Amino acid sequence: MFVSKNLAVNQQGHLTIGGVDTIDLANEYGTPLYVVDEDLVRENCRLFKDSIDRYYGGRGLVCYASKAFCCKEIYRVMEDEQIGVDVVSIGEIYTALAAGFPAEKMCFHGNNKTAGELYYALENGVGRIIVDNLNELERLNALAAEQGKRPNILLRVKPGIDAHTHSFIRTGQIDSKFGFAIETGEALEAAKEASAMEHVNLVGAHCHIGSQIFDIDPFVLAAEVMMGYIAAVKKETGVELTDLNLGGGFGIKYTDEDHPVPYDRYMEQVSAKVKEEAARLGLKVPFILLEPGRSIIGPAGITLYTVGARKEIPDIRTYLSIDGGMTDNPRYALYQSKYDVVLANKANQPKDDIITLAGKCCESGDLIGEGLKIQRGDAGDIVAVLATGAYNYAMSSNYNRVTKPAVVFVRNGQSRLVVKRETLEDLVRNDL
Structure with a gap:
């Protein structure tokens, strides 16, 4: 039913990730919100590590590509799973070191x-x-x-x-x-x-x-x-x-x-x-x-948004406008990347609506996708864009002075905040 095996629908008809109700997550942490299933991340790490053990007699090292998703907590997970890391900037090196990750297991x-x-x-x-x-x-x-x-x-x-x-x-x-x-x-x-x-x-x-x-x-x-x-x-x-x-x-x-x-x-x-x-x-x-990188973190993540408006243009298209967009996911604007989308609060209903998912930026190209099949959406619904663990938070920006979303990890049916939502003060912190 879903592109990732860690997703399901509960008795309330809500989308779940790692056994956690996404509507509860949206209510607790707000939207837009990045959500990552830590259990699936760890499972993917072990698949790669086991393949090194099996096919190369253990003579090798899996190095997680940090550019896919980088924060202190992901480095703690990689160290726990005995995975090395690929870093591409002083910022990634600094973040890994700040999390206590050993430098000798880095490829720069x-x-x-x-x-x-x-x-x-x-x-x-x-x-x-x-x-x-x-x-x-x-x-x-x-x-x-x-x-x-x-x-x-x-x-x-x-x-x-x-x-x-x-x-x-x-x-x-x-x-x-x-x-x-x-x-x-x-x-x-x-x-x-x-x-x-x-x-x-x-x-x-x-x-x-x-x-x-x-x-x-x-x-x-x-x-x-x-x-x-x-x-x-x-x-x-x-x-x-x-x-x-x-x-x-x-x-x-x-x-x-x-x-x-x-x-x-x-x-x-x-x-x-x-x-x-x-x-x-x-x-x-x-x-x-x-x-x-992507293959470890990508399937494990989703992004949650709140619909603010539905705009129907007869015989042309229907827009669902969300409270995020190209500032938290620029991949459609860059690559015309395709995604599967679900109304998280109506996940048990049929996908009988065709929409363009529009972001909130003052930019015509601020879209997450066009011609998307989804459940009938209206203001207040929660949209989940699937398989966004890689190159979404990592490529996010403050265009239009939009603050970056929070990141939440779920594990064993519990959630925890790993990156705080940016504040308005964060936006002007370096301004003189």
């Missing part, structure tokens, strides 16, 4: 890390730095020399794989702002330079071919290309890279049109290719890192 990404960010990562002992370009490599080597450090680094490599996703979220092809291309020879030249530097320790290679991918074949092909790259680096430099980071990008179910593959099937087929290529090329099977 980014195509334009500043000197300040690199210094901060070195100072705090971040475990792996994924180097994106030669300027960064030289900058990091110099900063490490100043600090008397020798950080472990991986080179971000573009394997030339078209992952068949939206053009904005394909990152493995040659025309990408990320990483070193194999086709041009720059990836091999980067390895030669890095291996000759005194103040960095080249230990591995990283690739990420895109996001929201449903096919297994691109991941298998990427693994084959990357193992070939490791072999080429060994031949040219004498250094056998010990770490292979295969990124993330595993798709989730947003609507009935999406058909994600069980995550362990990805792991099974990719691991078989890694082992096959290692044997063929005379290499050791590397330590494997994965960076799922």
